[in-house]
Amino acid sequence: MSDGSPHPAPAPAATSPTAARSAVVVGGGLAGTTAALALADAGIRVTLLEGRPRLGGLAFSFQRGELTVDNGQHVYLRCCTAYRWFLDRIQGTALAPLQDRLDVPVVDVAKPVGRRLGRLRRDPLPVPLHLGRSLAAYPHLSLAERAAVGRAALALKGLDLADPTLDTQDFGSWLAAHGQSARAIEALWDLVGVATLNAVAGDASLGLAAMVFKTGLLSDPGAADIGWARVPLGELHDRLARKALDSAGVRTEVRTRVTSVSTHDNGGWSVRVPGETLSADAVVLAVPQREAHDLLPPGALDAPERLLEIGTAPILNVHVVYDRKVLARPFLTALGTPVQWVFDRTDASGLRTGQYLALSQSAVRDEIDTPVAELRERYLPELERLIPGTRAAEVKDFFVTRERTATFAPAPGVGRLRPGARTKAPGLYLAGAWTATGWPATMESAVRSGVSAADAVLGTLGRPRPRHLFAFEEAA
Secondary structure (H helix, E strand, C coil), rough: CCCCCCCCCCCCCCHHCCCCEEEEEECCCHHHHHHHHHHCCCEEEEEECCCCCCCCCCCCCCEEEEEECCCCCEEEEECCCHHCCCCHHCCCCCCCCCCCCEEEEEEEECCCCCCEEEECCCCCCCCCCHHHHHHHHHCCCCHHHHHHHHHHHHHHCCCEEEEEHHHEEHHHHHHHHHCCCCCHHHHHHHHHHHHHCCCCCCCEEEHHHHHHHHHHCCCCCCCCCEEECCCCCCHHHHHHHHHHHHHEEEEEECCCCCCCECCCCCCCCEEEECCCCEEEEEEEECCCCHHHHHHCCCCCCCCCCCHHHCEEEEEEEEEEEEEECCCCCEEEEECCCCCCEEEEEEEEHHHCCCCCEEEEEECCCCCCCHHHHHHHHHHHHHHHHHHHHCCCEEEEEEEEEEEEEEECCCCCCHHHHCCCCCCCCCCCECCCCCCCCCCCHHHHHHHHHHHHHHHHHHHCCCCCHHHHHHHHHHHH
């Protein structure tokens, strides 16, 4: 990984002697933007097509009056080396800093006032001692439960992530078999797992859960340090990404929906959009799995119907603007309440008076279509239970954002459904957080998939990898 200083923008692809080779990237989310940048950096002439009026996929911002609102709270971890490379590449690292050291306030509203706060934090010690003191003092579990968590963590560390049978099991059953009580699952394993996997332990693949916990908590002492954007996501994933694409010589077209992808007689590719047909040596489909299924030409995958078997999972975001500051911390997570994670988005949104809190609610199939009025009745009293400062505050605005297909569902068996970057059609590649990256549906997975697709294109076209593109692999 680099030292965080931005790489100089590469010369536009058109000046390169290899510019005769061309690629079309379909989809301007993190996967597609990454693939386009990587290919352009290697001297490929790239056109990026996005159907929405903006880049960023499902990690975007919009205006609500004077507020700039993220559709949902997104975070990353220090172990997310590919997303950190992406931030570096678009010169956005300073706008989404990491914690100096993992520190997560955990508030249990069911406990008496004064005994509600616990913390998950690390010490500057080797794994697994870095979490030992925090676990030993964690007040939301009994002494016996804390000891059992330690034993389960060691067993988890011993799992082989390359073992395909892990994907056939659910994480909840594995935890129960390793002595984890329902309270331990709620107060620790699901606290992390629901936010990263978008599923409770019983609905999650053991393979994906083991990957999250082994990589984030049991690989490197700083791996789980949390980072998040201090500016609107659109500033990173749309404005700065577009600037980087322009500097790299990528032709970027938004509001441009692809209607078909097909091969030429000469082995090249045609990409149809309204009013134009683009020709290319290679095509990267960086769109959701169902859209990719509809665009795939016959024979591109052995079993394309598997893409339709990859389920989806929603995320609900509740946004509340108060007339005064009610929360002193940048974020917290909660037990004993439907509220999961609460973030202060005041500065990032441009709010000048009061405070704006965003609640990120994962694995909420039963709430995703609940009317706003009902959600207001449910969540405002819960915030009063959780954050005493809200009780005397006036609610100036309350609204929700819903992503009904926010992520792929990390259910047991999903691993066999996730395709790699290469298809059976020479010159056609897949990217997206849902492809076989080994990660759950995160920004990290999206960026890794874009890198994998670009790498496959470069290999087929006989072009060398840009050295800096794969620097993050050395840090992984």
